[in-house]
Amino acid sequence: MLQSGYDETTTGGKSSVVVPADRPPSHSFSIGRDPVRLRIVSSFVPLHTATELDVEVGRRVSAAGQRYTQNRQAVIRILSESDRPLTTAEVVKVGEGLAQSSVYRNLSVLEAAGAVIRIAGGDEFTRFELAEDLAGHHHHLICTDCGSVTDFTVPAKVEDRLESALASVATSAGFSPEHHRLDLVGRCSDCC
Ligand SMILES: [Zn+2]
Numbered sequence: 108m109l110q111s112g113y114d115e116t117t118t119g120g121k122s123s124v125v126v127p128a129d130r131p132p133s134h135s136f137s138i139g140r141d142p143v144r145l146r147i148v149s150s151f152v153p154l155h156t157a158t159e160l161d162v163e164v165g166r167r168v169s170a171a172g173q174r175y176t177q178n179r180q181a182v183i184r185i186l187s188e189s190d191r192p193l194t195t196a197e198v199v200k201v202g203e204g205l206a207q208s209s210v211y212r213n214l215s216v217l218e219a220a221g222a223v224i225r226i227a228g229g230d231e232f233t234r235f236e237l238a239e240d241l242a243g244h245h246h247h248l249i250c251t252d253c254g255s256v257t258d259f260t261v262p263a264k265v266e267d268r269l270e271s272a273l274a275s276v277a278t279s280a281g282f283s284p285e286h287h288r289l290d291l292v293g294r295c296s297d298c299c
């Protein structure tokens with residue numbers, strides 16, 4: 108996950124956002140003229156250790172009437188170690204020895220248990236990642252050329268401003284929001 112490198116600059120009343128990929132966390136950035144310390148924050152506390160993650164996913168899989176098998180644990184580990192959502196083929200490739208049919212089936216079971224979600228990419232392939240309450244709140248960069256999907260987070264201040272802007276949209280529509288999803292669609296650095 109891209110947990111850093113977020114710049115917001117204001118030019119001529121228009122807000123533009125630049126998301127460089129290679130910055131370490133806790134860089135400073137600025138909103139208008141005020142320098143702001145970049146903080147990595149999410150609405151949820153991600154589960155950090157493999158054990159915590161396995162206990163929680165195991166609980167969900169059991170609650171769904173399934174067993175948390177070694178292959179399912181392997182799929183969860185692969186997704187948790189990735190910095191972006193993965194296609195079934197990518198999970199198979201990383202998890203040497205896992206059969207494609209079993210990966211496909213296990214992803215469905217994990218999805219039904221609420222441990223994994225599907226992400227629509229910029230191509231025909233469905234991608235999978237850990238549910239947001241397990242991985243932490245984040246957004247996606249979706250490339251319409253190569254289809255790639257990359258995770259990114261924004262500073263808490265930006266999330267707060269997004270939330271309040273979205274809350275007023277929801278209020279005027281009489282809509283009760285639970286959470287938001289925000290993806291940027293365009294071309295990745297490889298395709299520009
Ligand atoms: Zn691309």
Ligand SMILES: [Zn+2]
Pocket residue numbers: 191192236245246247257258
């Ligand atoms: Zn993601």
Ligand SMILES: [Zn+2]
Pocket residue numbers: 244245246266269287289
């Ligand atoms: Zn957000």
